[in-house]
Amino acid sequence: xxxxxxxxxxxxxxxxxxxxxxxxxxxxxxxxxxxxxxxxxxxxxxxxxxxxxxxxxxxxxxxxxxxxxxxxxxxxxxxxxxxxxxxxxxxxxxxxxxxxxxxxxxxxxxxxxxxxxxxxxxxxxxxxxxxxxxxxxxxxxxxxxxxxxxxxxxxxxxxxxxxxxxxxxxxxxxxxxxxxxxxxxxx
Numbered sequence: 001x002x003x004x005x006x007x008x009x010x011x012x013x014x015x016x017x018x019x020x021x022x023x024x025x026x027x028x029x030x031x032x033x034x035x036x037x038x039x040x041x042x043x044x045x046x047x048x049x050x051x052x053x054x055x056x057x058x059x060x061x062x063x064x065x066x067x068x069x070x071x072x073x074x075x076x077x078x079x080x081x082x083x084x085x086x087x088x089x090x091x092x093x094x095x096x097x098x099x100x101x102x103x104x105x106x107x108x109x110x111x112x113x114x115x116x117x118x119x120x121x122x123x124x125x126x127x128x129x130x131x132x133x134x135x136x137x138x139x140x141x142x143x144x145x146x147x148x149x150x151x152x153x154x155x156x157x158x159x160x161x162x163x164x165x166x167x168x169x170x171x172x173x174x175x176x177x178x179x180x181x182x183x184x185x186x187x
Contacts, residue, residue: 046105053098058135090183097176106167123157124148
């Protein structure tokens with residue numbers, strides 16, 4: 001007898017929990033989204049490039065001695081001239097590099113007054129180690145020049161073409177462009 005009396009409340013609790021879960025699922029289906037949790041902060045891209053990564057359809061990548069042009073087509077990234085599809089590693093690296101420009105905020109921004117006395121060569125930017133120019137159609141959206149790493153090797157100096165600011169970016173941003181450069185050099 002005792003077992004039956006204890007078993008009933010458990011069954012009712014299980015049934016109530018199941019009904020609550022079905023109610024939550026029905027509410028989500030009707031509204032189209034989960035209830036927003038106030039603890040989470042909505043993601044806002046804060047990179048140096050305002051355009052969405054998918055809008056970029058051409059990239060010109062150059063180092064001191066070489067230059068490559070990549071064009072996004074319906075079937076993926078291709079080289080120009082030649083219209084050859086990019087190897088998977090290069091296409092992936094190119095996509096990641098473009099996304100980083102959109103979402104990765106600078107750690108620090110130095111105005112000209114801060115760097116003018118020492119010059120851009122102090123930061124590996126005169127000349128830059130590599131340059132990436134991103135296009136949407138025929139319009140250059142962003143030209144980024146990457147210099148050397150900071151003394152701790154965790155940040156990298158970057159300057160936007162036509163601008164006077166020097167940015168300290170997380171090192172992974174420049175490393176992804178360098179990876180794309182190495183992949184392009186193999187082909």
